[in-house]
Amino acid sequence: MSRRALVVVEPRSGRVPAGQLGVLSAAARVCDAVEVLLPVADGDPVDELAGELARHGAGAVRVVTGLPATSAPRVAVVAALHAEEPYDLVAFENSSLSADVAGALAVRLGAGVCWDLSGLDDVDGELVGRRLALADSTSVDVGWVGGPAIAIFRTAALDAVQHPAGDAPRVVPVQVPAATGPEVRLDESPGGADVVRSGLDTADIVVAGGRGLGSQDNIALLEELASVLGGVVGVSMPVVDRGWYPYAHQVGQTGRTVRPRLYLACGISGAVQHRVGMSRSGTVIAINTDPQAPIFDLCDLGVVGDLTEVVPRITALLRERS
Ligand SMILES: Cc1cc2nc3c(=O)[nH]c(=O)nc-3n(C[C@H](O)[C@H](O)[C@H](O)COP(=O)(O)OP(=O)(O)OC[C@H]3O[C@@H](n4cnc5c(N)ncnc54)[C@H](O)[C@@H]3O)c2cc1C
Structure with missing residues (x-):
């Protein structure tokens, strides 16, 4: 038939x-x-x-x-x-x-x-x-x-x-x-048009932040790096729950599934509910102060360090090069 x-x-x-x-x-x-x-x-x-x-x-x-x-x-x-x-x-x-x-x-x-x-x-x-x-x-x-x-x-x-x-x-x-x-x-x-506008679903590069950001002010660090890389900001659920960033940018089981060429996970522990939304990304780079964080098990490159120091340095280096 x-x-x-x-x-x-x-x-x-x-x-x-x-x-x-x-x-x-x-x-x-x-x-x-x-x-x-x-x-x-x-x-x-x-x-x-x-x-x-x-x-x-x-x-x-x-x-x-x-x-x-x-x-x-x-x-x-x-x-x-x-x-x-x-x-x-x-x-x-x-x-x-x-x-x-x-x-x-x-x-x-x-x-x-x-x-x-x-x-x-x-x-x-x-x-x-x-x-x-x-x-x-x-x-x-x-x-x-x-x-x-x-x-x-x-x-x-x-x-x-x-x-x-x-x-x-x-x-x-x-x-x-x-x-x-x-x-x-x-x-x-609810959130529908925002999701389309966020560009997260189709982003080639996602710069994502989690609870390790520590405060809403540090979202700006992600936005600057995303802007230099031509990427889009993604966040974990606690960031949305705290009202630091819109739900349309949440990655994970109850957020969006993304598949960018490059995923930067900054201050994200790597809980299974987050991983299901990003595990099919191309290259994963993780920045975390805890060397035992589960995100290091799935990343291609891991940086043990404070995101508030590492992220601005990456942004500055990229700006110098461009
Ligand atoms: C039904 C259900 C659905 C869920 N859906 C989702 C979902 O869609 N998306 C999602 O993300 N979660 C989801 N969750 C929540 C999930 O279980 C985790 O709680 C969440 O992903 C943890 O977010 P996080 O990694 O930002 O925070 P945490 O687990 O608290 O990790 C924060 C990390 O930041 C690191 N850190 C702290 N300070 C710094 C610093 N200065 N520099 C660098 N690193 C630092 C810490 O070492 C830690 O590893 C769901 C849970 C349930 C039960």
């Missing part, structure tokens, strides 16, 4: 984030035909985006122009496409917007949603989602009764896999149906 999928992506600054290409790659691995719904703004490089999507497994790219950042038009478009020719799988990378769309779509189509997935497989002809549980210490299998299978994947959880250059994708313009139903605005979701 031929299996069809639709992957809904949201380009940012003219690019499809790597995590969303990872979702597309996962869908392409278990489906015979994969389409992508690509909302674009005027001036977005549609051909370039479609080419990149094709290299990651898209056979057709459905382009919709000028969509507001709300769920209702997306739900209407996906439901209309599904009515034309049903999908077996509709997949998203996690965000406030995609959670709104997936939930509303499930109600509209009488389908089920599995969320926070970190993998997807075909087991004896059935789609099986992989979901981490019990503080990410174990993986459980989840499935769908009926279809389409609506899947929300954890941010940055899947590898983007490029295929050898094949046929150019079919690029098909899509109109938004006239009646789209009630609107759900992204900026009404």
Whole structure:
């Protein structure tokens, strides 16, 4: 039986984030035909985006122009496409917007949603989602009764896999149906728009701080280093709990999952609930006064020292060099 999928992506600054290409790659691995719904703004490089999507497994790219950042038009478009020719799988990378769309779509189509997935497989002809549980210490299998299978994947959880250059994708313009139903605005979701604005999900470099900062004033040290490196500030949960920095920047089990090229952990002990949000980073550098801190077990480079001395020195050295 031929299996069809639709992957809904949201380009940012003219690019499809790597995590969303990872979702597309996962869908392409278990489906015979994969389409992508690509909302674009005027001036977005549609051909370039479609080419990149094709290299990651898209056979057709459905382009919709000028969509507001709300769920209702997306739900209407996906439901209309599904009515034309049903999908077996509709997949998203996690965000406030995609959670709104997936939930509303499930109600509209009488389908089920599995969320926070970190993998997807075909087991004896059935789609099986992989979901981490019990503080990410174990993986459980989840499935769908009926279809389409609506899947929300954890941010940055899947590898983007490029295929050898094949046929150019079919690029098909899509109109938004006239009646789209009630609107759900992204900026009404708690923290939703802030998370997108923070840039944490797609950051190449994250300069993160924990309780070892000692006071809110020392956040400025992270911000200066992040600015010199072209990175984004991340924080552990105690920093958010104390009101030192917004929740949109929290990394970990109850925050964001990040996968930057470089993760600097300053004054962070390395508790499991923090590690699950950053353990797939490229290079990890830890700065901590305690040589026994668990973060040193997973870092590539460890500095035993006081962050209030080490961080400004790194910033100054980088400034000298640039
Ligand atoms: C259900 C649940 C969900 C959770 N979700 C999250 C989550 O999403 N994200 C998260 O981060 N946590 C989460 N936590 C909390 C988690 O268990 C830890 O308590 C938290 O990660 C610890 O944060 P920390 O490393 O900043 O603080 P601490 O564990 O207190 O570590 C501070 C570190 O700073 C070092 N230090 C002190 N002074 C300095 C200095 N001057 N210079 C350098 N180093 C210094 C210390 O040696 C220490 O290692 C969750 C917990 C639970 C139960």
